Amino acid sequence: MVRRLRFNGTGSGDDGCPSVHEDLDSGEVIVHGPPLTDPEDVARLRHLGEGEVPIVVPRALLVDWGPKDMTREAKIIDLDGFGRLFTQFEHTAWRLETRRRYASDETTETYAQFTRGESVDWNERDSEWCANRREQAALGKRIERVRIVDSPPTNGQLYLLDNARRNSAVGERIMNLRRAEADQLNLPSEDFWLFDSRMVALLMFDDADNLTGVELITEPAEVVRYSMVRDAAMHHAVPYEEFAAGLAVKE
Structure with missing residues (x-):
């Protein structure tokens, strides 16, 4: 089934990358940005599973556009x-x-x-x-x-x-x-x-x-x-x- 994705925002005013999207049904967050490619850096990552791709995003992107207060009462x-x-x-x-x-x-x-x-x-x-x-x-x-x-x-x-x-x-x-x-x-x-x-x-x-x-x-x-x-x-x-x-x- 195709996800119902909502664009939350981007940390770039030029090319739209990196950005944050949110799955409206599952609540999962999708982040895309430049991959972490240096082999030494990748080797330092813990619990990186097969098929997973590490990406690099500015901290401000998650602060500004990551979903917040998921448990708040409407x-x-x-x-x-x-x-x-x-x-x-x-x-x-x-x-x-x-x-x-x-x-x-x-x-x-x-x-x-x-x-x-x-x-x-x-x-x-x-x-x-x-x-x-x-x-x-x-x-x-x-x-x-x-x-x-x-x-x-x-x-x-x-x-x-x-x-x-x-x-x-x-x-x-x-x-x-x-x-x-x-x-x-x-x-x-x-x-x-x-x-x-x-x-x-x-x-x-x-x-x-x-x-x-x-x-x-x-x-x-x-x-x-x-x-x-x-x-x-x-x-x-x-x-x-x-x-x-x-x-x-x-x-």
């Missing part, structure tokens, strides 16, 4: 606590949306209108949510999202593409990225918010696509990894208007 907050994060952040809130559907969308009247083929009027919908976004934008805060879209898009993804008009109207910046391109970039399948580049809110869903809880992550190396995901996604994503226009031409 910090889970409820949805009310999650909502308060959108008034407490200071500068930026950024989201990656990767799922094919969100159960909460499908309970709304706007979703029913959309699936009936009616034009949805997004003005003043969900007023408490809109008021919060307008308030944060007025304070100079930046709220952005990149939404991953399949080919062909699911109904839920098409709904969110139309819904982006509301997000944009209250001060959010919405971008889209095709899933094939996201896979090429090795973006994760996780849904998360990144607040002020210092705290990650990892969204947890059940098998029916309901949001059930949120895990807060503040470990610096993990936050940097999610920040790298944001940078890659933002670099390749396009504004939702441009993305929607491209879909219309394709149809």
Whole structure:
């Protein structure tokens, strides 16, 4: 079975070697770098088994990018606590949306209108949510999202593409990225918010696509990894208007 590997980071800004990856299923760590080749050095190693290859990596690579605190207890907050994060952040809130559907969308009247083929009027919908976004934008805060879209898009993804008009109207910046391109970039399948580049809110869903809880992550190396995901996604994503226009031409 092919391993599900996650790139943690590299100690080199030039050629990407040496680097650390993590097996998401087993928790094993894969490190690659230049081999230790001097016969005298190799002869000094203890317990070097047949087929094993010694490699040399800077100590800082393991300090910065080796998985830490494997036994830590996850910090889970409820949805009310999650909502308060959108008034407490200071500068930026950024989201990656990767799922094919969100159960909460499908309970709304706007979703029913959309699936009936009616034009949805997004003005003043969900007023408490809109008021919060307008308030944060007025304070100079930046709220952005990149939404991953399949080919062909699911109904839920098409709904969110139309819904982006509301997000944009209250001060959010919405971008889209095709899933094939996201896979090429090795973006994760996780849904998360990144607040002020210092705290990650990892969204947890059940098998029916309901949001059930949120895990807060503040470990610096993990936050940097999610920040790298944001940078890659933002670099390749396009504004939702441009993305929607491209879909219309394709149809």
